[in-house]
Amino acid sequence: AQKITQTQPGMFVQEKEAVTLDCTYDTSDPSYGLFWYKQPSSGEMIFLIYQGSYDQQNATEGRYSLNFQKARKSANLVISASQLGDSAMYFCAMRINSGGGADGLTFGKGTHLIIQP
C-alpha cells in the first residue's frame, strides 16, 4: 500500500524567507502523481502544484516549486519569499494507477506552517 510521510508537524518561518516542506512517499507502482495542497483555517483544500512520476523536470508554479528526487522517493515543496498569507496546513498527497483506474489521493499528516512578521 502507498504511504506519504511528512516529518515536520509544525514550522515557524520569518516572513520573506524561503521554506522547504518535506515529503517522502512509498509505492511500488511506477505510475503515480504527487500533489501539494494548502489548507487554511477555513478548511478548503487549495491545489498548489503537481508532479508526475515520469516528469523529467521539477514542477514550478509561481512561488511554489517541487523538488522531486525519484530515487530517494522525496517530493519536497519549496516556497520562495514567504508571505504572512502562506500560514496554513500543507499536505503532500499521492495518487497511483491502480488496475481499475486511479486510486483516491493518499495524504500525509500535514505540516502546520506559521509565517512570522
Add this chain to the structure above:
Amino acid sequence: KAGVTQTPRYLIKTRGQQVTLSCSPISGHRSVSWYQQTPGQGLQFLFEYFSETQRNKGNFPGRFSGRQFSNSRSEMNVSTLELGDSALYLCASSLASGSPYNEQFFGPGTRLTVL
C-alpha cells in the same frame, strides 16, 4: 469558471440519523471524489464517481454511500450516524478518471457534527 461547491456548509445531526451531502463539480469535470477529514485519522478517501458509476472505494463501512447524477453532481449519504462520523467532508472534482496525473480541485467542505 466557478469552483467546486458543497452544500450545506455546516450540519448538526444526532446519533442514528442519516445525512445527505451535496457536491457540484467544476463545469466540465466529470469525476467527483469524496474525502473525510478528522483530527485522528487525517484525510481519508471515501469513493470516486465518474459517469454516474463508482470507480473506486476507500475502506469505509457500507453506511457510507454515494451517487452521481447525469450532470456530474454528486451526493454522499451516511446512514445510522455515529459520533465518530463527525468530520469535515471534502468533495473534489477532476476532468477525468482513470489517471493518477489529473489534478483534483476541492470544495470548501461540509462540517458534520454528530451529537
